Amino acid sequence: MGADSGTGIDTTGDAMDKGNGSGTERAVRRDEAVRAAVEQGLLAADSPVVGLLDVTGIRESAAELREAFDAVVAPGTPVLHAFAVKATPLVPVLRLLNEEGIGAEVASPGELALARAAGVPPALTVLDSPAKTPAELREALALGIAVNADNPQELDRIDALMRSAPSRSPLGVRVNPQVGGGSIEATSTATATSKFGVALRDEGAREWVVRAYAERPWLTRLHAHTGSQGIPLSLLARGVAEIHALAEEINRRVGRQQIDTIDIGGGLPVDFGSDMTRPTYAQYARLLQETVPGLFGGRYGLITEFGRSLLARHGTVVARVEYTKSAGGRPVAVTHAGVQVATRTVYVPEAWPLRIAAYDAKGRPKTGPEVIQDIAGPACFAGDLLASGRALPLLEQGDHAVALDTGAYYFAHHYAYNSLARPGIYGFAPNGEGGVAFATVREPQSVEEIVAESGGAHTDALTTLRPPGRG
Numbered sequence: 001m002g003a004d005s006g007t008g009i010d011t012t013g014d015a016m017d018k019g020n021g022s023g024t025e026r027a028v029r030r031d032e033a034v035r036a037a038v039e040q041g042l043l044a045a046d047s048p049v050v051g052l053l054d055v056t057g058i059r060e061s062a063a064e065l066r067e068a069f070d071a072v073v074a075p076g077t078p079v080l081h082a083f084a085v086k087a088t089p090l091v092p093v094l095r096l097l098n099e100e101g102i103g104a105e106v107a108s109p110g111e112l113a114l115a116r117a118a119g120v121p122p123a124l125t126v127l128d129s130p131a132k133t134p135a136e137l138r139e140a141l142a143l144g145i146a147v148n149a150d151n152p153q154e155l156d157r158i159d160a161l162m163r164s165a166p167s168r169s170p171l172g173v174r175v176n177p178q179v180g181g182g183s184i185e186a187t188s189t190a191t192a193t194s195k196f197g198v199a200l201r202d203e204g205a206r207e208w209v210v211r212a213y214a215e216r217p218w219l220t221r222l223h224a225h226t227g228s229q230g231i232p233l234s235l236l237a238r239g240v241a242e243i244h245a246l247a248e249e250i251n252r253r254v255g256r257q258q259i260d261t262i263d264i265g266g267g268l269p270v271d272f273g274s275d276m277t278r279p280t281y282a283q284y285a286r287l288l289q290e291t292v293p294g295l296f297g298g299r300y301g302l303i304t305e306f307g308r309s310l311l312a313r314h315g316t317v318v319a320r321v322e323y324t325k326s327a328g329g330r331p332v333a334v335t336h337a338g339v340q341v342a343t344r345t346v347y348v349p350e351a352w353p354l355r356i357a358a359y360d361a362k363g364r365p366k367t368g369p370e371v372i373q374d375i376a377g378p379a380c381f382a383g384d385l386l387a388s389g390r391a392l393p394l395l396e397q398g399d400h401a402v403a404l405d406t407g408a409y410y411f412a413h414h415y416a417y418n419s420l421a422r423p424g425i426y427g428f429a430p431n432g433e434g435g436v437a438f439a440t441v442r443e444p445q446s447v448e449e450i451v452a453e454s455g456g457a458h459t460d461a462l463t464t465l466r467p468p469g470r471g
């Protein structure tokens with residue numbers, strides 16, 4: 001983690017990352033935004049931590065995604081890129097992506113409501129949850145939203161709904177190709193025992209799937225999501241190859257092109273160790289073209305469901321250093337970013353390391369000799385560390401610790417430990433005059449809201465519950 005590059009972080013190798021979404025340009029934008037956030041008072045005594053979103057970068061990633069698959073599909077192939085809302089469940093983000101031609105993959109009533117609030121049309125929405133209630137299914141089918149059934153019991157429910165009111169919804173089944181897991185157990189969805197989809201290699205499962213399609217002419221899609229962070233590209237491609245082969249088998253056995261669309265899920269990993277975009281969407285699309293050429297021959301429409309790879313790079317947590325101290329000879333910077341904004345990193349640091357950059361009190365990249373130090377969060381347990389034993393210019397009181405690549409699955413996923421407030425989130429873009437403009441994406445949570453959300457309207461709820469006879 002060298003800090004001598006002027007960008008506050010190590011940019012080794014960035015020279016290779018030219019073109020759209022160059023890591024270097026992104027790092028420069030980030031530096032300008034951190035400084036502007038401090039100058040413009042987004043970070044202040046009563047708002048010591050904020051999340052920032054790089055609008056330029058999000059648009060660039062959306063364009064890279066579109067271009068990568070446009071380059072490999074046959075002309076005229078319908079392609080829907082449905083952003084996995086789970087990754088960054090923020091209405092303005094969904095609206096921005098929608099303006100870039102990206103739809104929404106939703107997995108709960110809340111996520112569907114966010115997509116609808118953002119104006120994402122039903123035709124660009126896909127519902128994938130493993131635990132859809134009858135009410136959710138009814139709503140999705142009434143709206144014409146695509147649904148991938150997770151299991152035979154869910155398909156029974158869809159059967160009943162289709163009998164009572166035919167739907168325009170494109171319908172499919174999610175299968176688990178059981179091609180194996182990656183380096184992170186919790187994000188590996190294609191292990192033998194993963195909870196998602198119909199486990200394809202289990203005894204009788206493949207036959208069941210073929211029959212399910214043969215008996216239901218309205219099942220026209222097939223879905224798999226092989227996993228997220230930690231899954232190598234080759235394994236993602238094998239998952240896609242498995243479902244393409246299954247679609248071919250089903251179509252052959254029913255004697256027509258019943259499955260017309262294959263949903264390959266998301267899962268492109270992000271390199272949290274550098275600013276380089278690798279792997280790229282283009283690399284993944286080319287790998288798929290090599291390993292599953294039939295997918296792009298024009299006979300299948302294509303759906304993707306990327307989350308992390310679209311947004312992670314474009315989010316930054318900026319936290320003021322409240323105090324610095326030393327413990328057992330090691331310097332510790334106590335900041336306002338910890339488990340509430342970086343839950344996975346704090347609880348499973350080996351699997352989810354984040355780069356931390358040091359900025360001074362004015363929001364400028366900090367220089368100076370690197371010192372091994374801990375960057376701690378505000379929560380009251382010892383493990384609340386953003387980074388442990390990290391070499392950085394020594395953080396001082398009033399400086400800023402910045403957690404990079406936190407645009408997906410981080411500050412948008414608040415964890416209410418210690419009743420720490422949800423920080424404000426602000427989008428940024430050039431203001432046209434050489435400066436940076438900010439727009440509020442999510443207001444910071446107030447302490448009044450924390451009280452209200454913590455049963456504040458029910459103060460006496462428990463004291464008034466008395467066993468009979470106790471008066």
Ligand SMILES: *Cc1c(COP(=O)(O)O)cnc(C)c1O
Nearest residue numbers: 084225228266267305306307308
């Ligand atoms: C989580 C998830 C995604 C997105 O995964 P990323 O790793 O964020 O790209 C896509 N589809 C399904 C079904 C998911 O559960």
